[in-house]
Amino acid sequence: MAQPWQEAPSTADAAVFRPVRAGNAFEETVERLLQAIRLGVAVPGERLPAERELATRLGVSRVTLREAIRSLQQAGYVESRRGRYGGTFVNEVLPLPQPTSDRGGGADLADALTLRQVLEAGAAEAAAGRSLGQNDRRNLRARLAECVAADVGEYRRRDSRLHLAIAEATGSASLTAAVADVRMRTNELLDAIPLLEPNLAHSNEQHERIVTAILDGDAEAARREMAEHLSGTAALLRGFLS
CATH class of the missing domain: 1.10.10.10 (Winged helix-like DNA-binding domain superfamily/Winged helix DNA-binding domain)
Structure with a gap:
């Protein structure tokens, strides 16, 4: 004992x-x-x-x-x-850890998280630094509202759409494609861990601050808030998968 x-x-x-x-x-x-x-x-x-x-x-x-x-x-x-x-x-019997990837295990996890941090924090900053048109503004607000209204079953898809909308707001097709690629890698990792409702509620609060900073044209705040948001997701992935 x-x-x-x-x-x-x-x-x-x-x-x-x-x-x-x-x-x-x-x-x-x-x-x-x-x-x-x-x-x-x-x-x-x-x-x-x-x-x-x-x-x-x-x-x-x-x-x-x-x-x-x-x-x-x-x-x-x-x-x-x-x-x-x-x-x-x-518990006496613990869940078996999920493999992070067939390609590189923990190294792949670290690589994906680093790439995501650089690309998505930069995308939020770039989007906030642009003079956004009404279509971009409507799209960001609509994707944010979808996240807030989403239930657990559809949350990850709605979350992905919001992050891609932020990338699209940069006006860079190349950056949007890169964010889409890293989001696919991230979702593969997220699929291996449980969805935690307190994390979803916290994510929505962070999403609100990110979108507000972008719409206000505050590039520094947009980068900071996105970096903080990504850090929370990274903490859960490291905890469950490392």
Whole structure:
């Protein structure tokens, strides 16, 4: 039987359960918890630190922590037990990690994420730097509204259409084609991980800020908001697939 969580955190504990960044608190909390499980800091059958302690160590609210734990519970990584000896425990049998690609495994994941960060943050900046016509503005607003209204089953397709609309707003056919290619690679990776509803809600908030910055012509804000948005997706992909 696994021993309860140590009172004094080890160096490995401290390295994994370090504070997350505020911009993508939910996504990075999921990533940290998955890292702890994958690296053996929290072994199967072992109880995670108490909620209050873990929220403090990660620098997140208890609401955010609960959302992350609930998502990992639904994905089959942890279970919650009630009673005097209750808490959140790592499941004895864990889901098998999905291969990131037949081409290059973790290297392919890192390559795809780096390329996406460069292309899509640059596309948002370029779109905001243009004098957009009414068609581009209507298209961006329509694609944003579709994302907000989408259910879980159709969200990824609507999300892809919005990101492509941002690329199209740059006026560069070559950049739009490049974004389409990297989006195909990203979707292959995203298909290997569960859709987490708190992440979808957070993504829609970020989409709103990105589109607003583009429509306002604020190139710096558009790049910053897109980079933050992509960072959250990258955190989930690294957590589930690395």
